[in-house]
Amino acid sequence: MAASSEYRPLSDKSLMVDYLKSTPALSSKLKDQFDDLDVREVGDGNLNYVYIVVGPSGSFVIKQAIPYVRCMGESWPMTKERAYFEVLALKEHGHLCPDHVPEVYHFDRTMSLIGMRYLEPPHIILRKGLIAGIEYPLLAEHMSEYMAQTLFRTSLLSHSTTDHKRAVAEFCGNVELCRLTEQVVFSDPYKVSEYNHWTTPYLDSDAKAVREDNFLKLEVAELKSMFCERAQALIHGDLHTGSVMVTQDSTQVIDPEFAFYGPMGFDIGAYIGNLILAFFSQDGHAKEGNDRKVYKEWILRTIGETWNLFQIKFVALWNKHKEGSGEAYLPAIYNNNEVLQLVQKKYMNDLFRDSLGFGSAKMIRRIVGVAHVEDFESIKDASKRADCERRALNFAKMLMKERRKFQSIDEVVLAIREVQ
Amino acid sequence: MAASSEYRPLSDKSLMVDYLKSTPALSSKLKDQFDDLDVREVGDGNLNYVYIVVGPSGSFVIKQAIPYVRCMGESWPMTKERAYFEVLALKEHGHLCPDHVPEVYHFDRTMSLIGMRYLEPPHIILRKGLIAGIEYPLLAEHMSEYMAQTLFRTSLLSHSTTDHKRAVAEFCGNVELCRLTEQVVFSDPYKVSEYNHWTTPYLDSDAKAVREDNFLKLEVAELKSMFCERAQALIHGDLHTGSVMVTQDSTQVIDPEFAFYGPMGFDIGAYIGNLILAFFSQDGHAKEGNDRKVYKEWILRTIGETWNLFQIKFVALWNKHKEGSGEAYLPAIYNNNEVLQLVQKKYMNDLFRDSLGFGSAKMIRRIVGVAHVEDFESIKDASKRADCERRALNFAKMLMKERRKFQSIDEVVLAIREVQ
Ligand SMILES: Nc1ncnc2c1ncn2[C@@H]1O[C@H](COP(=O)(O)OP(=O)(O)O)[C@@H](O)[C@H]1O
Ligand SMILES: Nc1ncnc2c1ncn2[C@@H]1O[C@H](COP(=O)(O)OP(=O)(O)O)[C@@H](O)[C@H]1O
Ligand SMILES: [Mg+2]
Ligand SMILES: [Mg+2]
Ligand SMILES: [Mg+2]
Ligand SMILES: [Mg+2]
Ligand SMILES: [Mg+2]
Numbered sequence: 001m002a003a004s005s006e007y008r009p010l011s012d013k014s015l016m017v018d019y020l021k022s023t024p025a026l027s028s029k030l031k032d033q034f035d036d037l038d039v040r041e042v043g044d045g046n047l048n049y050v051y052i053v054v055g056p057s058g059s060f061v062i063k064q065a066i067p068y069v070r071c072m073g074e075s076w077p078m079t080k081e082r083a084y085f086e087v088l089a090l091k092e093h094g095h096l097c098p099d100h101v102p103e104v105y106h107f108d109r110t111m112s113l114i115g116m117r118y119l120e121p122p123h124i125i126l127r128k129g130l131i132a133g134i135e136y137p138l139l140a141e142h143m144s145e146y147m148a149q150t151l152f153r154t155s156l157l158s159h160s161t162t163d164h165k166r167a168v169a170e171f172c173g174n175v176e177l178c179r180l181t182e183q184v185v186f187s188d189p190y191k192v193s194e195y196n197h198w199t200t201p202y203l204d205s206d207a208k209a210v211r212e213d214n215f216l217k218l219e220v221a222e223l224k225s226m227f228c229e230r231a232q233a234l235i236h237g238d239l240h241t242g243s244v245m246v247t248q249d250s251t252q253v254i255d256p257e258f259a260f261y262g263p264m265g266f267d268i269g270a271y272i273g274n275l276i277l278a279f280f281s282q283d284g285h286a287k288e289g290n291d292r293k294v295y296k297e298w299i300l301r302t303i304g305e306t307w308n309l310f311q312i313k314f315v316a317l318w319n320k321h322k323e324g325s326g327e328a329y330l331p332a333i334y335n336n337n338e339v340l341q342l343v344q345k346k347y348m349n350d351l352f353r354d355s356l357g358f359g360s361a362k363m364i365r366r367i368v369g370v371a372h373v374e375d376f377e378s379i380k381d382a383s384k385r386a387d388c389e390r391r392a393l394n395f396a397k398m399l400m401k402e403r404r405k406f407q408s409i410d411e412v413v414l415a416i417r418e419v420q
Numbered sequence: 421m422a423a424s425s426e427y428r429p430l431s432d433k434s435l436m437v438d439y440l441k442s443t444p445a446l447s448s449k450l451k452d453q454f455d456d457l458d459v460r461e462v463g464d465g466n467l468n469y470v471y472i473v474v475g476p477s478g479s480f481v482i483k484q485a486i487p488y489v490r491c492m493g494e495s496w497p498m499t500k501e502r503a504y505f506e507v508l509a510l511k512e513h514g515h516l517c518p519d520h521v522p523e524v525y526h527f528d529r530t531m532s533l534i535g536m537r538y539l540e541p542p543h544i545i546l547r548k549g550l551i552a553g554i555e556y557p558l559l560a561e562h563m564s565e566y567m568a569q570t571l572f573r574t575s576l577l578s579h580s581t582t583d584h585k586r587a588v589a590e591f592c593g594n595v596e597l598c599r600l601t602e603q604v605v606f607s608d609p610y611k612v613s614e615y616n617h618w619t620t621p622y623l624d625s626d627a628k629a630v631r632e633d634n635f636l637k638l639e640v641a642e643l644k645s646m647f648c649e650r651a652q653a654l655i656h657g658d659l660h661t662g663s664v665m666v667t668q669d670s671t672q673v674i675d676p677e678f679a680f681y682g683p684m685g686f687d688i689g690a691y692i693g694n695l696i697l698a699f700f701s702q703d704g705h706a707k708e709g710n711d712r713k714v715y716k717e718w719i720l721r722t723i724g725e726t727w728n729l730f731q732i733k734f735v736a737l738w739n740k741h742k743e744g745s746g747e748a749y750l751p752a753i754y755n756n757n758e759v760l761q762l763v764q765k766k767y768m769n770d771l772f773r774d775s776l777g778f779g780s781a782k783m784i785r786r787i788v789g790v791a792h793v794e795d796f797e798s799i800k801d802a803s804k805r806a807d808c809e810r811r812a813l814n815f816a817k818m819l820m821k822e823r824r825k826f827q828s829i830d831e832v833v834l835a836i837r838e839v840q
Contacts (some may be wrong), residue, residue, distance in 0.1 A: 156648055161599050164648070169592035172585040179581050182747065190753040214759040221763050225748060228584070230577055232650050327602065328645060332611040339634040341640050 004363075007080070007110055009049065010064055014260040016051065019113075022033055025106040026115050034295025035327050046071040046371060047078065047257065050051035052118055059120065060105055061195075065112035065257070071371075078176055080112035085174040087114055089259030092234060097326070100142055100251050119245045119252050126244040126251075130278040131285060131375055133295045140305035142251035142415035143244070143271060146314035151264045154234035156328035157318055164261075168231045171260040178228070181237065184195040185365045186224035190217055191239075202386030204394055207368040219400045223357045231261035239267045240274040240373070255271030265346055268310065273359030273396075275303050277366060279416060280392035296420075300413050307355075307409040318344060334364050356403035356412065363396035394418050427500070428531055429469065430484055433459050433563035434755040436471065439533075442576040445526040446535050451477035466491040466543075466791060467498070469676065472538055479540065480525055485532035489600075491699040491791075500594055502677040507534055509679030512654060515567040520562055520671055527534035539665045539672050546664040546671075550698040551705060551795055553715045560722050562671035563691060564729035571684045572619070574654035583745075591680040592603050598648070598680055601657065605785045606644035606811075610637055613802030617788035622806030626813055627788040635728060639820045643777045651681035659687045660694040660782070660793070685774025688730065692814075696718070697795050699836060700812035704799030716840075720833050727775075727829040730769050738764060774831065777825035781817035815839050 010016045020026045030037070033055050043050040043063075048072050051062040061160055087107045094101035108113030129136065157163055188196055190211055198207045202258070207316040210216065237258025245252045282292040322340070323331045334340050345355045366373045376392075379385035395416060399406075404411050412418045430436045436459055440446045450457070453475050463470040464485075466489050471482040482607030485500040507527045510671035549556065554716075573708045576584055607614055610631055618627045630636060656663070657678025699719045702712040742760070743751050755759050786793045787809045796812075799805035815836060827831050 020436040020672055086607060156645070161602060161648060162595050165598070169589040171501060172592075175582050175585040178585070179747075187750055187753060191750065191755075207792065214756070214762055217759050218762050218766060221749060221754075222766070223578070228581060229651050229749070231651060232649050233679040327427035327599075328648070329641060330607055333637055334641075335611075337636070339637050342634055342638050344637060346642070 005110065005113065008313045009066060010051070010062065010111075010113070011041075011049065016053070016062070019111075020053070021106075023106060023115075026053075026060065026062075026193045028059050028116075029105060030055040030060040035274055043070070054118070054252040059118040060115050060293070061118045062100075062362060063114045063116065075257055077321050078180065081109075082115055082174065082177050083107075083112035084109055084128065085259050086178070086255070086257035087170065087376050088170070089234065089236065089256035090114070090116065090160070092154065093146075093236070093253070093256065094151045095265060096153045097146050100146040100253055102252055117297055119254070121251075122247045123250065123252065125272070126246045127241040127278070127374055129246055130241060130275075130299070131281070131378055133282075133285065133290065133292060133305075135295070135298050136246050136248065136251070136302075138249060139246065139251060139259065140302050140309055144306050144313055146251070146253055146272070146310035147239075147310050148317060151233045151235070151267065152314055152317040152321075155232055155260075155326075157326040158321060158324065160327050164231070167234065168261040171234065173344060174258070174260045177258045178262075181258060182224060182228065184370050185361055186220055186227065189369040190220060191363045193370075196368055197370070197372075197383055198368045199386040199389055202383060203368070203393075206390055210364065210368055210393075210397070213397070215401055216397060220361060223361050223400075225326075225360075226354065228264045228265060230263045232260060233253075233264050235262045235264060235267045236270075237262065239270040240375075241271070241375075242274075244271075254334075255280045263349055263354055263358070265356075268307070268351070268355035269358030269360070270362045272303055272355060273362040274373070275299060275306070276359065276416060277363055277373055277392055278396070279303075280388050280395070280420065281373075281379065282376035283420075284376065284381075284384050295351060296376065300416065303416075304409050304413050307352070311352075315344055315348065352406070352409075353403050356399055356406060359401035360403065362397040364400070367396075391419055421542050425530065427521065427532065428775075429473070429486060430482065430531075430533070431461075431469065436473070436482070439531075440473070443526060443535075445471075446482075448478065449478040449480050453477050457467050458576055463490070463707035467502075470671035474538070474645065478599075479538040480535050481522075481538045483534045483536065492511075498600065499756045500610075501529075502594065503527075503532035503534055504529055504771065505591065505597070505679055506675070508590070509551075509654065509656065509676035510534070510536065513566075513570045513673070513676065514574045515657070517566050520563045520566040520673055522672055522674060525633075539670075539674070542667045542668065543657040543665040543672065544667075545662055546666045547661040547694070547698070547794055549666055549699070550661060550719070551798055553702075553705065553710065553712060554596045555665050555669065555715070555718050556671070556722075558669055559666065560725035560729055564726050564733055566671070566673055567691070567730050568733035568737060569653070569687055571653045571687065572680075572734055572741075573685070575652055575746075577746040578727055578741060578744065580745050580747050584651070587654065588681040591654065594678070594680045597657065597678045598682075601678060602644060602648065605781055606647065609789040611641060613790075617790070617792075617801055618788045619796075619806040620811055622803060623788070623809060623813075625693065626798060626810055630788055630813075630817070632667055633817070635821055636817060639777065640781060643781055643820075646683045646774065647686060647778075650683045653681065653684050654679060655682045655684060656690075657682065657686070659690040661691070661698060664691075675723075682688075683774055683778070685771055685776075687779030688727070688771070688775035689780075690782045692723055692726060692775060693717060693782040694786075694793070694813070695726070696779065696836065697783055697793055697812055699723075700808050700815070701793075701799065703840075704796065704804050704808045720836065723836075724829050724833050727772070728732060731772075735764055735768065772826070772829075773823050776826060777821055780816040780820035781814055784820070787813045787816075811839055 038054040039051045065082045065083040068074045069078045102117040104116050125394040150224050236256045243255045268387045282296050285291045446767050458474040460472045485503040487500045488494045489496040489498045522537040563580050570722045702716050706712045742764040763806045
């Protein structure tokens, strides 16, 4: 790969074309045809610049990090080394689950620049599909596969301790992104912060109640500690419905710049929590002739299937690789069906509770924290939006406190039904 | 510091003297007087060589790692880089708790060689004092202070995330020592292993029962995962009673070569578990005129005081530093006495259960695993020894399974009384 000798943002088309021309891994994708090149910045994202580059004979996406948080401006610095960790994770997860991770064509560390497969239309961001009320029949199958493969195979169920600690150490370098999560997910919503906002005045007292709920603070402390201390697997770190692009038969996970060795439940919870947010936002999108009732049922079914398929796939991987390189459960010790089932059941139960906890934290922060979700933001009527948000918030608070009482995802789905 | 250009064991006195002469940090301690130098190898330890060097005007200890496990021979290779991590930990813990950690004078990474304070007589290894039936009135006070300072101040209660992840990454390099612990503490005792041994034939069926106890295996899996995944604090990693040297008024912790960022309960459990082993071995040392009854009471009191003082000191540090650099519990969130007490109570309860779990694992491995303890080994009569060991083993098995039911250390002490 050619590499730039110093960092500069490729915000200008001619700079971009110069860069592509001098980068064989990218110019070859375009078959060296640079006339009629279409370069479009599409970064609806919060942090980085994303350019779609389409030529007559090929295409790709260029993602470039800048040394601050894009949506906050230069006053919120953030290392552009995040691109390095994003590429590490794209490659590792892509290796483990190639069907659901876009291929990386090029990485330039100096430029904090990634070249990757363009997920061409009709791929759209899942969150937008959920707002539009589109069903994705393969979504649960695909996302459960992605999570099972990436989480199982980067955990000590698959790694030797030696491989694990080497990888853990490397991803400790992504500390700035971890700190951002600590702040916006586990801290700011529970204190007065200039960054917090909510649908005011409707949720003023709800936001205050979150800041004054000692039992909620007790639970979020446990979750935060787990996030900071527990190197269980290489997690995506930002697995909301805005990090997934979909068509009717393709599901692609993008944007793992927050990746590090953390608790598996953080990914599963982020994803399921965002599906629950999508569910609670549906009433705000209902209109004459489309009350979204059927769609809400599909979301609930998808939530249930996602966990249930994940669990089946994860345990299947465990059984398949139980004599493999993983050093957590040695076959000479876990040497009979009864004990294997005992430990698997406990592992999955613990992971389920963790996922519910992290999921609830991710929901709460999207309603009273700094970054909200389009699912709610696109509900124009503030009072209607606040009603949807309040139901989601109350459900999330209950889930965080009572998560240990839920025995199955079906019970969670039942509880969602009860409050809406 | 002068440093050798390549590794060689200083097993020969003349090599040692040459090395000292060319190392200002050490020769200056001797005031450059090398005649009448007394060099004695005293490594009763399992892994390394330890030399006491005493001259007419000064003294120190030289500890040198060799590239294998000393007690197993060259067939069990083990990186000599462990000396590097031992020094890192001696310095960090020594900085945090200078009263209870010997000063480091010199480190030579190429030579895997540490020069440190000679803990002169009457310092003896605590384990030997416990076997001899000697009371140490300040022991609980000192060890609780050491554990509170070193564990609190290397945790996220004191560290920023940035400092924590940097340190965690560095200590991931001590992976070979972590793997050794995984093997000998969490794995070998629960499977058939050429290294395991026990007082045979008396404990044959007890050892077999450990290998066939599915519920014990379920618990030890949870503990092993916590050991491998949870970077809670810079732990000593081998804090048994053979890593503590004592007099009536001095308590010094040596030998942290297994140090890494792991669960605090592993240190607390190692130490308390080894005190419990000392307790159960006392009947084997009883003789005419000294039934050890009074001494057993002192051990039980010491166990209780160790935890209770640790808890008081740890919470006091927390309260003192609650507005400090630690990022786990931000003062703006944990901003009232009620919530602070809630989170502290939960933290200490969790730590207590972890400590009991790890303590029981450390006990079990000393009875049916590879490395035993002198407390039992010095009981000559095999049948008597087996009786002591069996009581300790049964207690440890119960503790591992039932640890969540114990509310206080007094209840644990009560349970010890009941089985002996
Ligand atoms: N490989 C890709 N193919 C097509 N569109 C993409 C691709 N990667 C990103 N995008 C578009 O760019 C947006 C922002 O990308 P993302 O990686 O989420 O950036 P950020 O880190 O700033 O959130 C996505 O929401 C999506 O619309
Ligand atoms: N600083 C010291 N002062 C006095 N004696 C020491 C010192 N360090 C070690 N020793 C003696 O050497 C023995 C082995 O030391 P240790 O550090 O435990 O080595 P190992 O890592 O091989 O177990 C100790 O049990 C103690 O008797
Ligand atoms: Mg994004
Ligand atoms: Mg992103
Ligand atoms: Mg030792
Ligand atoms: Mg021990
Ligand atoms: Mg040692």
